[in-house]
Amino acid sequence: MDGEADFMRRALELAEFGRGRVMPNPPVGCVLVRDGEIVAEGWHDHIGGLHAEQMAIAEAEVRGVPTLGTTAYITLEPCNHFGRTPPCTEALLWAGVSHVVVGAADPNPTVRGGGTETLRSGGVNVEEGLLVDECEEQMHEFMHWCRTRRPHVLLKAAIDAHGRIDGDPALPAERFSSEASLGLVHELRADSMAILVGINTVIRDNPSLTVRGPDIGPRDSPLRVVIDPNCRVPGDSELLVDGAAPTLLVHCTDPGAIDDAPHVERMVLTDDDGELPVSRILDMLGDRGIQSLLVEGGADTWRRFLAEEAVDRAHLCRSPSTLSGDSDLKFDEDELSDAGLRCVSTIDVDGDEVSHWKR
Known part of the structure:
Protein backbone atom coordinates (compact mmCIF):
# COMPACT_ATOMS: atom_id res chain seq x y z
CA MET A 1 0.00 0.00 0.00
CA ASP A 2 1.20 3.48 -0.87
CA GLY A 3 0.16 5.62 2.08
CA GLU A 4 -1.94 6.36 5.12
CA ALA A 5 -5.17 6.76 3.13
CA ASP A 6 -4.77 3.25 1.73
CA PHE A 7 -4.41 1.82 5.23
CA MET A 8 -7.60 3.56 6.34
CA ARG A 9 -9.41 2.36 3.22
CA ARG A 10 -8.43 -1.19 4.14
CA ALA A 11 -9.81 -0.61 7.65
CA LEU A 12 -13.08 0.58 6.06
CA GLU A 13 -13.22 -2.61 3.97
CA LEU A 14 -12.74 -4.73 7.06
CA ALA A 15 -15.47 -2.89 8.96
CA GLU A 16 -18.03 -4.07 6.39
CA PHE A 17 -17.66 -7.66 7.65
CA GLY A 18 -19.59 -6.59 10.75
CA ARG A 19 -22.43 -4.82 8.94
CA GLY A 20 -25.81 -5.81 10.34
CA ARG A 21 -24.22 -7.92 13.10
CA VAL A 22 -22.91 -5.42 15.65
CA MET A 23 -25.88 -3.13 16.40
CA PRO A 24 -26.22 -0.99 18.42
CA ASN A 25 -22.48 -0.59 17.90
CA PRO A 26 -21.27 0.81 14.57
CA PRO A 27 -19.12 -1.18 12.12
CA VAL A 28 -15.44 -0.51 12.82
CA GLY A 29 -12.21 -1.72 11.20
CA CYS A 30 -8.56 -1.58 12.23
CA VAL A 31 -5.16 -2.41 10.74
CA LEU A 32 -1.78 -2.51 12.48
CA VAL A 33 1.12 -1.28 10.37
CA ARG A 34 4.89 -1.56 10.71
CA ASP A 35 7.42 -0.18 8.21
CA GLY A 36 4.71 0.53 5.66
CA GLU A 37 3.21 -2.98 5.75
CA ILE A 38 0.03 -4.27 7.37
CA VAL A 39 0.95 -6.83 10.02
CA ALA A 40 -2.49 -7.51 11.52
CA GLU A 41 -6.15 -6.76 10.79
CA GLY A 42 -9.37 -6.70 12.77
CA TRP A 43 -13.00 -5.67 12.74
CA HIS A 44 -15.95 -5.69 15.11
CA ASP A 45 -17.56 -8.94 13.96
CA HIS A 46 -20.64 -9.35 16.16
CA ILE A 47 -22.28 -7.80 19.19
CA GLY A 48 -20.48 -8.93 22.33
CA GLY A 49 -17.38 -9.95 20.36
CA LEU A 50 -13.97 -8.34 20.23
CA HIS A 51 -13.80 -4.79 18.99
CA ALA A 52 -11.73 -4.10 15.87
CA GLU A 53 -8.60 -3.02 17.75
CA GLN A 54 -8.80 -6.01 20.07
CA MET A 55 -9.20 -8.42 17.15
CA ALA A 56 -6.19 -6.97 15.34
CA ILE A 57 -4.03 -7.25 18.46
CA ALA A 58 -5.27 -10.81 19.06
CA GLU A 59 -4.45 -11.77 15.47
CA ALA A 60 -0.94 -10.40 15.88
CA LEU A 76 -13.64 5.22 14.79
CA GLU A 77 -12.10 6.71 17.92
CA PRO A 78 -11.27 3.85 20.32
CA CYS A 79 -13.74 3.33 23.14
CA ASN A 80 -12.62 4.33 26.62
CA HIS A 81 -15.28 2.71 28.77
CA PHE A 82 -16.28 -0.73 30.01
CA GLY A 83 -19.21 -2.21 28.11
CA ARG A 84 -19.52 -5.75 26.82
CA THR A 85 -15.72 -5.64 26.43
CA PRO A 86 -12.94 -3.71 28.23
CA PRO A 87 -11.83 -0.35 26.78
CA CYS A 88 -9.96 -0.49 23.49
CA THR A 89 -7.67 2.26 24.76
CA GLU A 90 -6.35 -0.20 27.37
CA ALA A 91 -5.76 -2.86 24.71
CA LEU A 92 -3.80 -0.44 22.52
CA LEU A 93 -1.67 0.78 25.45
CA TRP A 94 -1.06 -2.80 26.62
CA ALA A 95 0.03 -3.81 23.11
CA GLY A 96 2.56 -0.98 22.96
CA VAL A 97 1.03 0.67 19.89
CA SER A 98 2.97 3.93 19.54
CA HIS A 99 0.92 5.77 16.90
CA VAL A 100 -2.86 5.78 16.35
CA VAL A 101 -4.58 7.30 13.30
CA VAL A 102 -8.34 7.80 13.78
CA GLY A 103 -10.88 8.32 11.03
CA ALA A 104 -13.97 9.66 12.85
CA ALA A 105 -14.29 11.01 16.36
CA ASP A 106 -16.93 9.27 18.47
CA PRO A 107 -19.83 11.71 19.15
CA ASN A 108 -21.40 9.40 21.72
CA PRO A 109 -21.60 11.48 24.95
CA THR A 110 -20.34 8.52 27.00
CA VAL A 111 -17.11 8.42 24.95
CA ARG A 112 -16.65 11.87 23.39
CA GLY A 113 -12.93 12.72 23.32
CA GLY A 114 -12.07 10.25 26.02
CA GLY A 115 -10.41 7.73 23.75
CA THR A 116 -7.89 10.00 22.10
CA GLU A 117 -7.18 11.89 25.33
CA THR A 118 -6.43 8.66 27.20
CA LEU A 119 -4.08 7.47 24.47
CA ARG A 120 -2.22 10.79 24.41
CA SER A 121 -1.90 10.69 28.20
CA GLY A 122 -0.34 7.26 27.80
CA GLY A 123 2.33 8.59 25.45
CA VAL A 124 0.70 7.55 22.16
CA ASN A 125 0.96 9.87 19.16
CA VAL A 126 -2.62 10.36 17.93
CA GLU A 127 -3.81 11.82 14.63
CA GLU A 128 -7.49 12.41 13.84
CA GLY A 129 -9.64 12.97 10.76
CA LEU A 130 -8.09 10.72 8.10
CA LEU A 131 -10.85 9.98 5.54
CA VAL A 132 -13.33 11.31 8.07
CA ASP A 133 -16.14 11.72 5.51
CA GLU A 134 -15.82 8.11 4.34
CA CYS A 135 -15.66 6.83 7.91
CA GLU A 136 -18.71 8.81 9.03
CA GLU A 137 -20.65 7.73 5.93
CA GLN A 138 -20.04 4.07 6.75
CA MET A 139 -21.60 4.51 10.20
CA HIS A 140 -24.03 7.32 9.36
CA GLU A 141 -26.96 5.83 11.29
CA PHE A 142 -24.89 5.69 14.48
CA MET A 143 -23.58 9.21 13.92
CA HIS A 144 -27.10 10.53 13.25
CA TRP A 145 -28.49 9.03 16.45
CA CYS A 146 -25.59 10.28 18.58
CA ARG A 147 -26.07 13.82 17.30
CA THR A 148 -29.89 14.02 17.21
CA ARG A 149 -31.06 11.29 19.59
CA ARG A 150 -33.47 10.21 16.85
CA PRO A 151 -33.16 7.26 14.45
CA HIS A 152 -31.92 7.74 10.91
CA VAL A 153 -34.96 7.12 8.68
CA LEU A 154 -34.83 5.12 5.46
CA LEU A 155 -38.06 4.97 3.43
CA LYS A 156 -38.54 1.81 1.34
CA ALA A 157 -41.19 1.78 -1.39
CA ALA A 158 -42.09 -0.47 -4.33
CA ILE A 159 -44.26 0.61 -7.26
CA ASP A 160 -45.35 -0.93 -10.55
CA ALA A 161 -44.66 0.48 -14.02
CA HIS A 162 -47.44 3.05 -13.54
CA GLY A 163 -46.55 4.09 -10.00
CA ARG A 164 -49.26 1.99 -8.36
CA ILE A 165 -48.53 0.33 -5.03
CA ASP A 166 -51.45 -2.10 -4.84
CA GLY A 167 -53.66 -4.13 -7.14
CA ASP A 168 -57.31 -5.10 -6.96
CA PRO A 169 -58.36 -4.59 -3.30
CA ALA A 170 -60.82 -7.46 -3.61
CA LEU A 171 -57.93 -9.87 -4.20
CA PRO A 172 -54.97 -10.82 -1.98
CA ALA A 173 -52.06 -8.38 -2.11
CA GLU A 174 -49.74 -9.06 -5.06
CA ARG A 175 -45.97 -9.42 -4.88
CA PHE A 176 -44.53 -7.82 -7.98
CA SER A 177 -40.84 -7.04 -7.32
CA SER A 178 -38.16 -9.47 -8.50
CA GLU A 179 -36.61 -12.00 -6.13
CA ALA A 180 -33.33 -10.08 -6.34
CA SER A 181 -35.09 -6.87 -5.31
CA LEU A 182 -36.71 -8.68 -2.39
CA GLY A 183 -33.24 -9.84 -1.39
CA LEU A 184 -32.16 -6.20 -1.22
CA VAL A 185 -35.10 -5.47 1.07
CA HIS A 186 -33.91 -8.14 3.50
CA GLU A 187 -30.46 -6.55 3.46
CA LEU A 188 -32.09 -3.23 4.36
CA ARG A 189 -33.97 -4.92 7.19
CA ALA A 190 -30.78 -6.56 8.44
CA ASP A 191 -29.14 -3.13 8.53
CA SER A 208 -44.02 -10.70 9.05
CA LEU A 209 -41.35 -7.94 8.75
CA THR A 210 -38.53 -10.34 9.60
CA VAL A 211 -34.99 -10.67 8.23
CA ARG A 212 -34.69 -13.67 5.94
CA GLY A 213 -31.35 -14.44 4.31
CA PRO A 214 -28.69 -12.12 5.78
CA ASP A 215 -26.85 -13.34 8.88
CA ILE A 216 -27.37 -10.82 11.68
CA GLY A 217 -25.41 -12.85 14.22
CA PRO A 218 -26.42 -12.87 17.90
CA ARG A 219 -27.91 -9.34 17.89
CA ASP A 220 -31.64 -8.89 18.44
CA SER A 221 -33.96 -9.04 15.43
CA PRO A 222 -35.16 -5.59 14.34
CA LEU A 223 -38.02 -4.23 16.41
CA ARG A 224 -41.31 -4.33 14.44
CA VAL A 225 -43.27 -1.11 14.95
CA VAL A 226 -46.91 -0.69 13.96
CA ILE A 227 -48.56 2.74 14.03
CA ASP A 228 -52.10 1.83 15.08
CA PRO A 229 -53.78 4.90 16.61
CA ASN A 230 -57.20 3.31 17.18
CA CYS A 231 -56.21 -0.26 18.11
CA ARG A 232 -57.39 -1.88 14.87
CA VAL A 233 -54.68 -4.54 14.55
CA PRO A 234 -56.29 -7.98 13.97
CA GLY A 235 -55.62 -10.45 16.75
CA ASP A 236 -54.46 -13.13 14.32
CA ALA A 257 -56.58 -5.42 28.97
CA ILE A 258 -55.28 -7.66 26.17
CA ASP A 259 -53.52 -10.98 26.64
CA ASP A 260 -50.72 -10.42 24.13
CA ALA A 261 -47.87 -12.84 23.50
CA PRO A 262 -44.60 -12.09 25.36
CA HIS A 263 -42.95 -10.58 22.28
CA VAL A 264 -45.67 -7.91 21.92
CA GLU A 265 -45.59 -4.54 23.66
CA ARG A 266 -48.19 -1.78 23.43
CA MET A 267 -47.55 1.91 23.99
CA GLN A 291 -30.52 4.28 15.64
CA SER A 292 -31.88 3.16 12.27
CA LEU A 293 -35.53 2.96 11.22
CA LEU A 294 -36.81 1.38 8.00
CA VAL A 295 -40.23 2.75 7.04
CA GLU A 296 -41.85 0.14 4.80
CA GLY A 297 -45.34 1.50 4.27
CA GLY A 298 -47.86 2.19 3.27
CA ALA A 299 -48.43 5.33 1.26
CA ASP A 300 -50.13 7.29 4.07
CA THR A 301 -47.22 6.52 6.39
CA TRP A 302 -44.62 7.47 3.76
CA ARG A 303 -46.36 10.77 3.15
CA ARG A 304 -46.58 11.61 6.84
CA PHE A 305 -42.84 11.07 7.25
CA LEU A 306 -42.09 13.05 4.09
CA ALA A 307 -44.37 15.90 5.12
CA GLU A 308 -42.48 16.30 8.40
CA GLU A 309 -39.13 16.18 6.54
CA ALA A 310 -38.25 13.13 8.64
CA VAL A 311 -36.92 10.94 5.80
CA ASP A 312 -33.12 10.93 5.50
CA ARG A 313 -32.79 8.44 2.65
CA ALA A 314 -35.07 6.43 0.38
CA HIS A 315 -34.98 3.17 -1.57
CA LEU A 316 -37.52 3.09 -4.42
CA CYS A 317 -38.09 -0.02 -6.55
CA ARG A 318 -40.01 0.50 -9.80
CA SER A 319 -41.09 -2.79 -11.36
CA PRO A 320 -41.82 -3.21 -15.09
CA SER A 321 -44.90 -5.22 -14.09
CA THR A 322 -48.47 -3.90 -14.03
CA LEU A 323 -50.66 -4.64 -11.04
CA SER A 324 -54.16 -5.97 -11.53
CA GLY A 325 -57.34 -3.99 -11.09
CA ASP A 326 -57.75 -0.23 -11.22
CA SER A 327 -56.60 0.89 -7.77
CA ASP A 328 -55.54 4.53 -7.74
CA LEU A 329 -53.10 4.11 -4.84
CA LYS A 330 -49.93 5.62 -6.30
CA PHE A 331 -46.52 6.88 -5.27
CA ASP A 332 -43.63 8.12 -7.40
CA GLU A 333 -40.26 9.81 -7.58
CA ASP A 334 -41.77 13.32 -7.59
CA GLU A 335 -42.97 12.87 -4.01
CA LEU A 336 -39.41 12.19 -2.91
CA SER A 337 -37.91 15.14 -4.77
CA ASP A 338 -40.70 17.45 -3.58
CA ALA A 339 -39.77 16.49 -0.01
CA GLY A 340 -36.17 17.61 -0.51
CA LEU A 341 -34.54 14.29 -1.42
CA ARG A 342 -32.30 13.85 -4.47
CA CYS A 343 -31.59 10.71 -6.46
CA VAL A 344 -27.94 9.67 -6.03
CA SER A 345 -27.94 6.38 -7.96
CA THR A 346 -30.12 4.07 -10.04
CA ILE A 347 -29.40 0.40 -10.71
CA ASP A 348 -31.08 -2.42 -12.62
CA VAL A 349 -32.01 -5.38 -10.43
CA ASP A 350 -33.34 -8.21 -12.59
CA GLY A 351 -35.45 -5.76 -14.58
CA ASP A 352 -36.52 -3.62 -11.62
CA GLU A 353 -35.28 -0.03 -11.50
CA VAL A 354 -33.99 0.61 -7.98
CA SER A 355 -33.15 4.21 -7.12
CA HIS A 356 -31.45 5.52 -4.00
CA TRP A 357 -32.19 8.95 -2.58
CA LYS A 358 -30.58 11.19 0.04
CA ARG A 359 -31.49 14.45 1.73
Whole structure:
Protein backbone atom coordinates (compact mmCIF):
# COMPACT_ATOMS: atom_id res chain seq x y z
CA MET A 1 0.00 0.00 0.00
CA ASP A 2 1.20 3.48 -0.87
CA GLY A 3 0.16 5.62 2.08
CA GLU A 4 -1.94 6.36 5.12
CA ALA A 5 -5.17 6.76 3.13
CA ASP A 6 -4.77 3.25 1.73
CA PHE A 7 -4.41 1.82 5.23
CA MET A 8 -7.60 3.56 6.34
CA ARG A 9 -9.41 2.36 3.22
CA ARG A 10 -8.43 -1.19 4.14
CA ALA A 11 -9.81 -0.61 7.65
CA LEU A 12 -13.08 0.58 6.06
CA GLU A 13 -13.22 -2.61 3.97
CA LEU A 14 -12.74 -4.73 7.06
CA ALA A 15 -15.47 -2.89 8.96
CA GLU A 16 -18.03 -4.07 6.39
CA PHE A 17 -17.66 -7.66 7.65
CA GLY A 18 -19.59 -6.59 10.75
CA ARG A 19 -22.43 -4.82 8.94
CA GLY A 20 -25.81 -5.81 10.34
CA ARG A 21 -24.22 -7.92 13.10
CA VAL A 22 -22.91 -5.42 15.65
CA MET A 23 -25.88 -3.13 16.40
CA PRO A 24 -26.22 -0.99 18.42
CA ASN A 25 -22.48 -0.59 17.90
CA PRO A 26 -21.27 0.81 14.57
CA PRO A 27 -19.12 -1.18 12.12
CA VAL A 28 -15.44 -0.51 12.82
CA GLY A 29 -12.21 -1.72 11.20
CA CYS A 30 -8.56 -1.58 12.23
CA VAL A 31 -5.16 -2.41 10.74
CA LEU A 32 -1.78 -2.51 12.48
CA VAL A 33 1.12 -1.28 10.37
CA ARG A 34 4.89 -1.56 10.71
CA ASP A 35 7.42 -0.18 8.21
CA GLY A 36 4.71 0.53 5.66
CA GLU A 37 3.21 -2.98 5.75
CA ILE A 38 0.03 -4.27 7.37
CA VAL A 39 0.95 -6.83 10.02
CA ALA A 40 -2.49 -7.51 11.52
CA GLU A 41 -6.15 -6.76 10.79
CA GLY A 42 -9.37 -6.70 12.77
CA TRP A 43 -13.00 -5.67 12.74
CA HIS A 44 -15.95 -5.69 15.11
CA ASP A 45 -17.56 -8.94 13.96
CA HIS A 46 -20.64 -9.35 16.16
CA ILE A 47 -22.28 -7.80 19.19
CA GLY A 48 -20.48 -8.93 22.33
CA GLY A 49 -17.38 -9.95 20.36
CA LEU A 50 -13.97 -8.34 20.23
CA HIS A 51 -13.80 -4.79 18.99
CA ALA A 52 -11.73 -4.10 15.87
CA GLU A 53 -8.60 -3.02 17.75
CA GLN A 54 -8.80 -6.01 20.07
CA MET A 55 -9.20 -8.42 17.15
CA ALA A 56 -6.19 -6.97 15.34
CA ILE A 57 -4.03 -7.25 18.46
CA ALA A 58 -5.27 -10.81 19.06
CA GLU A 59 -4.45 -11.77 15.47
CA ALA A 60 -0.94 -10.40 15.88
CA GLU A 61 -0.50 -12.44 19.06
CA VAL A 62 -1.68 -15.65 17.42
CA ARG A 63 0.72 -15.14 14.52
CA GLY A 64 3.61 -14.18 16.78
CA VAL A 65 3.83 -10.67 15.35
CA PRO A 66 5.13 -8.06 17.81
CA THR A 67 2.81 -5.06 18.25
CA LEU A 68 5.27 -2.82 20.13
CA GLY A 69 5.86 0.32 18.09
CA THR A 70 3.17 -0.35 15.47
CA THR A 71 0.74 2.20 14.05
CA ALA A 72 -2.99 1.49 14.27
CA TYR A 73 -5.41 2.87 11.66
CA ILE A 74 -8.93 2.79 13.10
CA THR A 75 -12.13 4.02 11.47
CA LEU A 76 -13.64 5.22 14.79
CA GLU A 77 -12.10 6.71 17.92
CA PRO A 78 -11.27 3.85 20.32
CA CYS A 79 -13.74 3.33 23.14
CA ASN A 80 -12.62 4.33 26.62
CA HIS A 81 -15.28 2.71 28.77
CA PHE A 82 -16.28 -0.73 30.01
CA GLY A 83 -19.21 -2.21 28.11
CA ARG A 84 -19.52 -5.75 26.82
CA THR A 85 -15.72 -5.64 26.43
CA PRO A 86 -12.94 -3.71 28.23
CA PRO A 87 -11.83 -0.35 26.78
CA CYS A 88 -9.96 -0.49 23.49
CA THR A 89 -7.67 2.26 24.76
CA GLU A 90 -6.35 -0.20 27.37
CA ALA A 91 -5.76 -2.86 24.71
CA LEU A 92 -3.80 -0.44 22.52
CA LEU A 93 -1.67 0.78 25.45
CA TRP A 94 -1.06 -2.80 26.62
CA ALA A 95 0.03 -3.81 23.11
CA GLY A 96 2.56 -0.98 22.96
CA VAL A 97 1.03 0.67 19.89
CA SER A 98 2.97 3.93 19.54
CA HIS A 99 0.92 5.77 16.90
CA VAL A 100 -2.86 5.78 16.35
CA VAL A 101 -4.58 7.30 13.30
CA VAL A 102 -8.34 7.80 13.78
CA GLY A 103 -10.88 8.32 11.03
CA ALA A 104 -13.97 9.66 12.85
CA ALA A 105 -14.29 11.01 16.36
CA ASP A 106 -16.93 9.27 18.47
CA PRO A 107 -19.83 11.71 19.15
CA ASN A 108 -21.40 9.40 21.72
CA PRO A 109 -21.60 11.48 24.95
CA THR A 110 -20.34 8.52 27.00
CA VAL A 111 -17.11 8.42 24.95
CA ARG A 112 -16.65 11.87 23.39
CA GLY A 113 -12.93 12.72 23.32
CA GLY A 114 -12.07 10.25 26.02
CA GLY A 115 -10.41 7.73 23.75
CA THR A 116 -7.89 10.00 22.10
CA GLU A 117 -7.18 11.89 25.33
CA THR A 118 -6.43 8.66 27.20
CA LEU A 119 -4.08 7.47 24.47
CA ARG A 120 -2.22 10.79 24.41
CA SER A 121 -1.90 10.69 28.20
CA GLY A 122 -0.34 7.26 27.80
CA GLY A 123 2.33 8.59 25.45
CA VAL A 124 0.70 7.55 22.16
CA ASN A 125 0.96 9.87 19.16
CA VAL A 126 -2.62 10.36 17.93
CA GLU A 127 -3.81 11.82 14.63
CA GLU A 128 -7.49 12.41 13.84
CA GLY A 129 -9.64 12.97 10.76
CA LEU A 130 -8.09 10.72 8.10
CA LEU A 131 -10.85 9.98 5.54
CA VAL A 132 -13.33 11.31 8.07
CA ASP A 133 -16.14 11.72 5.51
CA GLU A 134 -15.82 8.11 4.34
CA CYS A 135 -15.66 6.83 7.91
CA GLU A 136 -18.71 8.81 9.03
CA GLU A 137 -20.65 7.73 5.93
CA GLN A 138 -20.04 4.07 6.75
CA MET A 139 -21.60 4.51 10.20
CA HIS A 140 -24.03 7.32 9.36
CA GLU A 141 -26.96 5.83 11.29
CA PHE A 142 -24.89 5.69 14.48
CA MET A 143 -23.58 9.21 13.92
CA HIS A 144 -27.10 10.53 13.25
CA TRP A 145 -28.49 9.03 16.45
CA CYS A 146 -25.59 10.28 18.58
CA ARG A 147 -26.07 13.82 17.30
CA THR A 148 -29.89 14.02 17.21
CA ARG A 149 -31.06 11.29 19.59
CA ARG A 150 -33.47 10.21 16.85
CA PRO A 151 -33.16 7.26 14.45
CA HIS A 152 -31.92 7.74 10.91
CA VAL A 153 -34.96 7.12 8.68
CA LEU A 154 -34.83 5.12 5.46
CA LEU A 155 -38.06 4.97 3.43
CA LYS A 156 -38.54 1.81 1.34
CA ALA A 157 -41.19 1.78 -1.39
CA ALA A 158 -42.09 -0.47 -4.33
CA ILE A 159 -44.26 0.61 -7.26
CA ASP A 160 -45.35 -0.93 -10.55
CA ALA A 161 -44.66 0.48 -14.02
CA HIS A 162 -47.44 3.05 -13.54
CA GLY A 163 -46.55 4.09 -10.00
CA ARG A 164 -49.26 1.99 -8.36
CA ILE A 165 -48.53 0.33 -5.03
CA ASP A 166 -51.45 -2.10 -4.84
CA GLY A 167 -53.66 -4.13 -7.14
CA ASP A 168 -57.31 -5.10 -6.96
CA PRO A 169 -58.36 -4.59 -3.30
CA ALA A 170 -60.82 -7.46 -3.61
CA LEU A 171 -57.93 -9.87 -4.20
CA PRO A 172 -54.97 -10.82 -1.98
CA ALA A 173 -52.06 -8.38 -2.11
CA GLU A 174 -49.74 -9.06 -5.06
CA ARG A 175 -45.97 -9.42 -4.88
CA PHE A 176 -44.53 -7.82 -7.98
CA SER A 177 -40.84 -7.04 -7.32
CA SER A 178 -38.16 -9.47 -8.50
CA GLU A 179 -36.61 -12.00 -6.13
CA ALA A 180 -33.33 -10.08 -6.34
CA SER A 181 -35.09 -6.87 -5.31
CA LEU A 182 -36.71 -8.68 -2.39
CA GLY A 183 -33.24 -9.84 -1.39
CA LEU A 184 -32.16 -6.20 -1.22
CA VAL A 185 -35.10 -5.47 1.07
CA HIS A 186 -33.91 -8.14 3.50
CA GLU A 187 -30.46 -6.55 3.46
CA LEU A 188 -32.09 -3.23 4.36
CA ARG A 189 -33.97 -4.92 7.19
CA ALA A 190 -30.78 -6.56 8.44
CA ASP A 191 -29.14 -3.13 8.53
CA SER A 192 -32.00 -1.62 10.58
CA MET A 193 -32.75 -1.64 14.28
CA ALA A 194 -36.49 -1.17 13.69
CA ILE A 195 -39.00 -1.65 10.86
CA LEU A 196 -42.14 0.49 10.83
CA VAL A 197 -45.48 0.16 9.04
CA GLY A 198 -48.91 1.69 9.38
CA ILE A 199 -51.96 -0.26 10.44
CA ASN A 200 -53.41 -0.31 6.91
CA THR A 201 -50.35 -2.26 5.71
CA VAL A 202 -50.85 -4.83 8.48
CA ILE A 203 -54.53 -5.26 7.62
CA ARG A 204 -53.92 -5.47 3.86
CA ASP A 205 -50.67 -7.46 3.68
CA ASN A 206 -50.39 -9.27 7.03
CA PRO A 207 -46.57 -8.97 6.83
CA SER A 208 -44.02 -10.70 9.05
CA LEU A 209 -41.35 -7.94 8.75
CA THR A 210 -38.53 -10.34 9.60
CA VAL A 211 -34.99 -10.67 8.23
CA ARG A 212 -34.69 -13.67 5.94
CA GLY A 213 -31.35 -14.44 4.31
CA PRO A 214 -28.69 -12.12 5.78
CA ASP A 215 -26.85 -13.34 8.88
CA ILE A 216 -27.37 -10.82 11.68
CA GLY A 217 -25.41 -12.85 14.22
CA PRO A 218 -26.42 -12.87 17.90
CA ARG A 219 -27.91 -9.34 17.89
CA ASP A 220 -31.64 -8.89 18.44
CA SER A 221 -33.96 -9.04 15.43
CA PRO A 222 -35.16 -5.59 14.34
CA LEU A 223 -38.02 -4.23 16.41
CA ARG A 224 -41.31 -4.33 14.44
CA VAL A 225 -43.27 -1.11 14.95
CA VAL A 226 -46.91 -0.69 13.96
CA ILE A 227 -48.56 2.74 14.03
CA ASP A 228 -52.10 1.83 15.08
CA PRO A 229 -53.78 4.90 16.61
CA ASN A 230 -57.20 3.31 17.18
CA CYS A 231 -56.21 -0.26 18.11
CA ARG A 232 -57.39 -1.88 14.87
CA VAL A 233 -54.68 -4.54 14.55
CA PRO A 234 -56.29 -7.98 13.97
CA GLY A 235 -55.62 -10.45 16.75
CA ASP A 236 -54.46 -13.13 14.32
CA SER A 237 -51.89 -10.93 12.55
CA GLU A 238 -48.52 -12.59 11.98
CA LEU A 239 -46.85 -9.81 13.94
CA LEU A 240 -48.88 -10.72 17.03
CA VAL A 241 -48.68 -14.50 16.90
CA ASP A 242 -45.40 -15.56 15.27
CA GLY A 243 -43.02 -14.67 18.12
CA ALA A 244 -40.31 -14.10 15.52
CA ALA A 245 -39.23 -10.62 16.65
CA PRO A 246 -40.08 -8.04 19.29
CA THR A 247 -43.14 -6.06 18.25
CA LEU A 248 -44.30 -2.62 19.39
CA LEU A 249 -47.84 -1.38 18.75
CA VAL A 250 -48.19 2.38 19.06
CA HIS A 251 -51.71 3.61 19.92
CA CYS A 252 -53.25 6.93 20.87
CA THR A 253 -56.14 5.28 22.71
CA ASP A 254 -55.94 2.78 25.54
CA PRO A 255 -56.34 -0.76 24.14
CA GLY A 256 -57.54 -2.06 27.50
CA ALA A 257 -56.58 -5.42 28.97
CA ILE A 258 -55.28 -7.66 26.17
CA ASP A 259 -53.52 -10.98 26.64
CA ASP A 260 -50.72 -10.42 24.13
CA ALA A 261 -47.87 -12.84 23.50
CA PRO A 262 -44.60 -12.09 25.36
CA HIS A 263 -42.95 -10.58 22.28
CA VAL A 264 -45.67 -7.91 21.92
CA GLU A 265 -45.59 -4.54 23.66
CA ARG A 266 -48.19 -1.78 23.43
CA MET A 267 -47.55 1.91 23.99
CA VAL A 268 -49.98 4.83 24.13
CA LEU A 269 -48.69 8.19 22.89
CA THR A 270 -50.55 11.48 23.11
CA ASP A 271 -52.04 12.47 19.78
CA ASP A 272 -52.90 15.58 17.80
CA ASP A 273 -56.57 15.25 16.85
CA GLY A 274 -56.35 11.48 16.44
CA GLU A 275 -53.01 11.44 14.61
CA LEU A 276 -49.60 10.52 15.99
CA PRO A 277 -47.00 13.14 15.03
CA VAL A 278 -43.95 11.61 13.38
CA SER A 279 -41.71 13.74 15.58
CA ARG A 280 -43.18 12.14 18.70
CA ILE A 281 -42.69 8.65 17.28
CA LEU A 282 -39.05 9.40 16.42
CA ASP A 283 -38.37 10.86 19.87
CA MET A 284 -39.84 7.76 21.49
CA LEU A 285 -37.79 5.39 19.34
CA GLY A 286 -34.64 7.45 19.81
CA ASP A 287 -35.09 7.30 23.58
CA ARG A 288 -35.24 3.51 23.24
CA GLY A 289 -31.84 3.54 21.53
CA ILE A 290 -33.14 2.87 18.01
CA GLN A 291 -30.52 4.28 15.64
CA SER A 292 -31.88 3.16 12.27
CA LEU A 293 -35.53 2.96 11.22
CA LEU A 294 -36.81 1.38 8.00
CA VAL A 295 -40.23 2.75 7.04
CA GLU A 296 -41.85 0.14 4.80
CA GLY A 297 -45.34 1.50 4.27
CA GLY A 298 -47.86 2.19 3.27
CA ALA A 299 -48.43 5.33 1.26
CA ASP A 300 -50.13 7.29 4.07
CA THR A 301 -47.22 6.52 6.39
CA TRP A 302 -44.62 7.47 3.76
CA ARG A 303 -46.36 10.77 3.15
CA ARG A 304 -46.58 11.61 6.84
CA PHE A 305 -42.84 11.07 7.25
CA LEU A 306 -42.09 13.05 4.09
CA ALA A 307 -44.37 15.90 5.12
CA GLU A 308 -42.48 16.30 8.40
CA GLU A 309 -39.13 16.18 6.54
CA ALA A 310 -38.25 13.13 8.64
CA VAL A 311 -36.92 10.94 5.80
CA ASP A 312 -33.12 10.93 5.50
CA ARG A 313 -32.79 8.44 2.65
CA ALA A 314 -35.07 6.43 0.38
CA HIS A 315 -34.98 3.17 -1.57
CA LEU A 316 -37.52 3.09 -4.42
CA CYS A 317 -38.09 -0.02 -6.55
CA ARG A 318 -40.01 0.50 -9.80
CA SER A 319 -41.09 -2.79 -11.36
CA PRO A 320 -41.82 -3.21 -15.09
CA SER A 321 -44.90 -5.22 -14.09
CA THR A 322 -48.47 -3.90 -14.03
CA LEU A 323 -50.66 -4.64 -11.04
CA SER A 324 -54.16 -5.97 -11.53
CA GLY A 325 -57.34 -3.99 -11.09
CA ASP A 326 -57.75 -0.23 -11.22
CA SER A 327 -56.60 0.89 -7.77
CA ASP A 328 -55.54 4.53 -7.74
CA LEU A 329 -53.10 4.11 -4.84
CA LYS A 330 -49.93 5.62 -6.30
CA PHE A 331 -46.52 6.88 -5.27
CA ASP A 332 -43.63 8.12 -7.40
CA GLU A 333 -40.26 9.81 -7.58
CA ASP A 334 -41.77 13.32 -7.59
CA GLU A 335 -42.97 12.87 -4.01
CA LEU A 336 -39.41 12.19 -2.91
CA SER A 337 -37.91 15.14 -4.77
CA ASP A 338 -40.70 17.45 -3.58
CA ALA A 339 -39.77 16.49 -0.01
CA GLY A 340 -36.17 17.61 -0.51
CA LEU A 341 -34.54 14.29 -1.42
CA ARG A 342 -32.30 13.85 -4.47
CA CYS A 343 -31.59 10.71 -6.46
CA VAL A 344 -27.94 9.67 -6.03
CA SER A 345 -27.94 6.38 -7.96
CA THR A 346 -30.12 4.07 -10.04
CA ILE A 347 -29.40 0.40 -10.71
CA ASP A 348 -31.08 -2.42 -12.62
CA VAL A 349 -32.01 -5.38 -10.43
CA ASP A 350 -33.34 -8.21 -12.59
CA GLY A 351 -35.45 -5.76 -14.58
CA ASP A 352 -36.52 -3.62 -11.62
CA GLU A 353 -35.28 -0.03 -11.50
CA VAL A 354 -33.99 0.61 -7.98
CA SER A 355 -33.15 4.21 -7.12
CA HIS A 356 -31.45 5.52 -4.00
CA TRP A 357 -32.19 8.95 -2.58
CA LYS A 358 -30.58 11.19 0.04
CA ARG A 359 -31.49 14.45 1.73
